[in-house]
Amino acid sequence: MIIDTHCxxxxxxxxxxxxxxxxxxxxxxxxxxxxxxxxxxxxxxxNIAWARQFPGVVFCALGIHPDDAHEAPEGWTDRLFQIAQDIPLAAIGETGLDYFHVPPPGWEQENFRRLQQNMLEQHFDLAARLGLNIVLHTRDRKGSASFEDALAIARNYAGRVRPVFHCFIGNAAQATRIFDELDGMVSFTGVATFKNASAVAETASWCPENHIMLETDSPYLSPEPLRGRMNEPAHLIHTARFIAAARGMNLEDLAHVTTRNAETFYNLGKV
Structure with missing residues (x-):
């Protein structure tokens, strides 16, 4: 059995x-x-309703996506803290830095990036207060500025909050920094199965087994051979098979490794 760590x-x-x-x-x-x-x-x-309807099967993590940083309501951290007292959260997120999309109307690029950075720090502060880990989104149109900026912020919380860089499409050098500097994790989506994403498959093939997890990011990013269809958690098996083959592992061993990692990172035995 495998765990879809991000949908x-x-x-x-x-x-x-x-x-x-x-x-x-x-x-x-x-x-x-x-x-x-x-x-x-x-x-x-x-999301909470899903977790309540399927206890022990569906868990939830909550946050604010960087694209929506400008729409965050006042007092959102207090509200999220109170929610966490009512229902156990698996993590804080999805949050992070998105330098791919153009800023919303009325915002200059530099100012909107600064807003995202400030909000990311608030997410880390909240995660530290709650004793939770954090789920990060980073995306650039070119270069790796969002990754570098997120890494710098995460470094301030090393030893207190572990990050997972979800839907990881970075290179081996970036993954190594996540592992060495942050004791962080990476999780792979169906992108690893895409024919034009061989670099992602290569990274997934060598990552240390205690730092890797699997996800669908559904309803987005359906893996081959279902690319183009709406994604759902049931499709994770295709990504798992692909990555197991890329790593020279059997599916059962990869399932065991990634399940153990997810249970530890998301405290699933306690949620």
Missing amino acids: HLASSQFDQSRRETYVQHALQANTDRMITLGARPDDWEM
Whole structure:
């Protein structure tokens, strides 16, 4: 059995009246647990509802995506802290830095990036207060500025908050810095299976086994051979098979390794 460590079950692309169907699909495809990520305050309650409906199967992590930093309501950290007293969270996030998209209307690039950085620091502060780890998104149009800036912020919390760089598409040198400087994790999506993403598959093939996890990022990024279709947790098995083959492992061994890592990182035995 494998764990989908990052999906967005509150997305409007999921038919909320078919929740049990999606969970059954996942279980039938050997994905026995999944972590749904809240990325905006207005989807937090929906993600919580999934976790309450499927205890022990669906867990949730909550945060604010960097693209929505300008829409964060006042007092959002206090609200999230209080939520964490009511329902155990698996982590804080999804949060991070996104330098790929153009800033929203009325914002200059430098100012919006500074806003994202300040918000990321607030997420780290909150994670430290709650004793949780953090889920990071970094994306650049070119270069690696978002990665470098996120790494610098994360370094200030090393030893207190471990990050996972989700949907990792970086190179081996970047992954090594995550492991060595932060004791961090990387998680791989269906991108690793894409024919034009051989570098991602190469990175997944050598990562130390105690630093790797799997995710769908559904409803996005369906793996081959399902690319172009809406993704869901049941599709994680295709990514798992691909990465197991790339690492020269059998599927059962990769499932054991990544499950152990996810249970530890997300405190699933305590949630």
